[in-house]
Amino acid sequence: MNPINLSWSKLVVTAVSVVALSPISSALAVSRLSSPVASKLGNSPQTQLLVGQSEGEAIDIPVNTSFSPEKKSAFTLYIWQPGGTIKEVIARISIKSKYGNKYRQERFLGDYKYKIKQKAKFVKGFKLGDRIVIRLYDNTNRFIGYSEFVCLPENTAVNLILSANPTENKVVRTFYGFDVNNDSIVDNTNAYDYFTEVNNQKVTFLNSSEKINIVQYQAAGFAKVATTGTYPTSFSEGDFAVVGKSINAFDSNLAKALTANPGSLVKLTPIQDNSSFELGELLSKYRQIGVAKGIQVSFSDISKNYWAREYISELAAMEVIGGFPDDSFRPNAPVTRAELAALLQKVFIKSKVREAINFKDVPKRYWAYDAIREAYEMGFFTILNSKNFNPTQKLNRLDVLITLAKGLNYKFT
Template structure:
C-alpha cells in the first residue's frame, strides 16, 4: 500500500503545484505507515563523516513581493456604495492555488483600500462586485505587479442593468494610487451575463463615455491585458468563465454579510494578507479541504502553520479527522513535501539509490529534490527513505538546499539559544543564517534548539512554513 497516498500530508501544494493549480493531488505524510524496524542514522549522524556530495552554489532567490491599492469608481452614475468581495489565486510556478476568500468590503464610490504583506508578483486577485441590495453586478480579475499596484475598478452608469466593469491598473512605486508615468497600464473590460464572465477583446461595442473620469479618459480600442491573461493554460481574454462554481468556498457563494460581517472601508484602510488568510480560513477555502483537526486545539503552538499548509493542500490529516502532530517524519516524507513547496533549478545529476526502487511511492520526489540540492548523502547508493529525522536534519537540509548564507558573527546570533554550545562548528553558520532569516521556531522553550530531538509533523510544518516566508513564497501569519 502506498505509504503516503497524498491525500493527507499533502494534496499537492496547490491544487497543482508544482502545484498550485486547481485540482488536488494526493497527500503525503498522512497515511504513511511508521516503520518499527531499526533504521541506520543517515542525516542525524551524517556529519561525523565527509559527505559524498560537494556543496554547490544555487540560484534560489526570494519571490518578488507585491501589494495593491484597490479603488472603485462610477463616473456616470449615482451609486453611493458598493460591496467588493475579494479573493486570491496565489501563483506557484506556472500554476495557481485554488481561490481563497479574503473578505467582503463595503466601499463608498471613490474610496480606496490597501492590501499588503504577502502578495507576490503574478498572484491573481478576483473581485466580485455587489450593490447594497446584494445583487451581483460585476467581476474583475487582475495580476499583482512588482512593488505596489494601483487598481481602479470603474462601474457603468447603471451596473444593475449593464454589468460591464472597466479594470485599469499598473505599477505605482510612489504609492500615490496613480499608475506611474512611462509604465505599462493595463486597461480592459469584463462583462457579466447570467453569472458568466467574459474578458472582452476590445471596447468597440461599449459606450465608453460612462467609464471616463479624470485620469481615466483614454480608453484603448483593444484591451490591454497582462501576457498571462492572453497566453498559456490560464489565459482569459476572449473567454467566458463561471463567476461561481460548485467547488468555491462557501464564503464566495453566499450573500455578502450573511456569513461574515462586511468590513467598512475608511480613509486609512489597510489589510495584511496573512491576517486575512488566518481570519477567513475556516470558511474561505475550496470545498473538500480540511483545515482543522480533532487533535489540534485552538491554542496549539503550531496550529496556524498546520492549518495554512492544509489550506494550501500541502498537507492533510488522517481519515479519522486527526493530524498526529507528534508523529515522526521520514526522509521520504520530507522529500515529498519539499517537492511540492519549492520549485528550483536542478543543480546536480540524479542518483539511482538502490533502496528507492522506481515503484516506490516517493521515487520522483526523492529524485527531484536531490537534483534541486536538498539532502546530503553519505552513501551514494542509499537514500534511507524510512529514516526518521531529527530537528538538526530538517534545519541543515533547508539551509543547504535553499543556499542560506551567513558571514557575520555566528557566536553573537546563536547566543539566543541556551544550548548553542552543542551546535557543531560545521553547522553554526547554517543555524545562524536560519535564525537571522526567521526560519527557526522552538517549542516549548524558544531558547532551546533541541537539535537531537526527533522532528515531528508539527515541527516540520512550522519550519517549512517559516522557510517559505523567508523565501517570499507565502504570507507571514499572526502566529505565537
C-alpha cells in the same frame, strides 16, 4: 498514492514556516509565535546540505542556487462609476497565490462595502504574480461584475469602473498600473486596461472595446479607452490565459465564503477613509471558511492554545501539509525520507542542479516518485555507494532541520 496524508514533527512545522509562511508573517506576529530555528541561523549562499542515507549524516556539497526572496507587492483598490448613480457596492476579494509556474487554490479575503470613489489599501505579503479576484455585488446581493488583476513588483493602483447601469450592463473596466510613489494614482508608465463582462455565472475577458459604449467608462485622470485591451502577459499567454475566454465565476470547488451571499457568513467590512488591510491577518481571520473545499485546516489533536497551531493551520491551508484520515495531525509523528521529499517539492522553488536518478527502491507507481526525483534534482539528498533511496527510512530531527535550513541557504552559527 500515500495511504495517509503527510504529518510532520514540531521541528518540521517550525522550520518550514520560515520559508512557506512568508506571505503570512503578520498573522504569525499577531499570534506571537516565534521560530526557535530562525534565531540560530545565518546567511550562507554558497552551499546546500544533502541528507545522507547512512546514519543520517550531513554532507555539504557546493552547488549553485537561485533561491532569493520574492518581491513583495501591495495595491490600492478604487471603485468608480462616472456615468451612473449607484452609491455603494460590495467588493468580494480573494487571492490565487503564485507558486512557481502555478497558482494555489483561491482563498477568500473578505467582503468590503465600498462607496463609489472610495479606496482601500491591501498590504504586507502579496507577491509579484499573485492574482487578485474581485466579485462585485449591489446592495441586494445581485452579482454585477467581475475582474482579476496581477500583482506588480511595486505598489499598484487598481481602478474598477462600473457601467452606468451595472444591474443590466455587467461590464467592468479594469485600469491599473504602477504606483511607485504610493499616491494611489497610476504612474505615467505602461498600464493595463481591459474589460470583463458577466453573463449569469460566466465571465468573459474581452479582447476589445469595440462593442462597448466607452463614454460611460471615461473619467478625468484615466487614459482614454483603447480599442484593444491591454492585459498582463500571463492573462494572454500560457496555461492560465483568459483573454477571449469565458470562465465560471463560481467554480464548484470554491470556499464556502466565496459562494455564499455577501454578509451571510461574514460581516461586511465598511471601507473608511484610509482603510488598510494586511494579507496575513485576512488569511488568518477567514481561514476556516475561506479555503477551497476538501482542505482541512483544523485537527482533533491540535488545541486552540497549541504553540504551533497557526503554523499548522496555515501550512494545511496552503496544502503543504495535511493530517490523517481520523482528522488528527499527530505533530510528534516521525518523518520519512519520502515524506521529507514531498514537503521539499511543495515548499522550495529552486533550479535543478543535477540529473535525476532512477532509484531501485522507488518504482514509478510509488506515491512520492515525482517528489523524490524533483527534490534530488534540486540538490537535496545524497546517495552513498548505492542507487537505493530508502524512502521509508525515518529521519531524526537534526537531519530535517539542517536540510531545511540549508535549502534556505542558511548555516548554523
